[in-house]
Amino acid sequence: MEDNKFCTGCGKPLEPGMQFCPQCGKVVSGSQTEEEMKKEAKEFGKALLDxxxxxxxxxxxxxxxxxxxxxxxxxxxxxxxxxxxxSSTEFQDWLVSHGYHFTQMDIQNYFTTGASLALASGICALISFICVYLRKYWIIAVAACAIASVLCFWSIFGLFIGIMVTFMIVGAKDGFVDTAAPAE
Ligand SMILES: [Zn+2]
Structure with a gap:
């Protein structure tokens, strides 16, 4: 690094080897002090991602x-x-009073569908968890988290948290080892 002749803050001439401007106190760009500060900032950024x-x-x-x-x-x-x-009489009464024509199989299908959605959502969240844990495949981490959120549409709270976490993963993509991988 060649020494700067003038301060980038106030324009005052600088002596070679100066770390700080004697006039305004600004760190001289290209100086060892500035390099150290940049390194610290980078380490701070990494800690934040952790x-x-x-x-x-x-x-x-x-x-x-x-x-x-x-x-x-x-x-x-x-x-x-x-x-x-x-088999509960209350349910049968409720069916009759509302004029519904559900069968027992319809109810079972309703439960099965709901549970399947929740299972798929949980598995997608787990895939995202594994990617974040490994710091790999951030695109898969984002996509899996987004799918998990959408499959959680029956819960506004879950959907909201899911979308928030999806954006957090996008924001933390520098913390993944394959950030250079082909993106969108
Ligand atoms: Zn200065």
Whole structure:
């Protein structure tokens, strides 16, 4: 780095080897001090991404794991749940009073569809979690998180958090090792 002859802040002439301008105190550009400050800024940026990554893993994990477990249980339990609701007199009365013509199978399908959506959403969130954890395939991480959010449309809260996390992943893409991979 060649020494700057004049301060970039105030224009005062500088002596060779000066780290700070004696007039305004600005760090001389190209000086060793400036290089060190740049390095520190870079390390700070990396630390910030690490913190954000922890939050991403927290959000994705806290959603994916319970969603998959609950959905798997609901899926396995759908016939029993449908049967239990079907056999309740309150439900039969409710059907008659509203003039609905559901069958027990319709109810079971309703449960199965809901649980399948939740399962797919949870699995997508898990895929995103794994990508964020590995710091790899950020595009897949973003896409999987977006799909998980959309599949969570039945919960405005889940949809909102999902979209927020999706944007957080996009913002943290510099923290992935393959940021140079072909993007959109
Ligand atoms: Zn100056």
């Amino acid at each position: 913190v954000r990554r922890s939050w991403l893993l927290f959000f994705l994990g806290i959603y994916a794991i319970p969603a998959i477990i609950a959905a798997a249980i609901a899926l396995a339990d759908a016939p029993a749940a449908a049967s239990a609701i079907w």
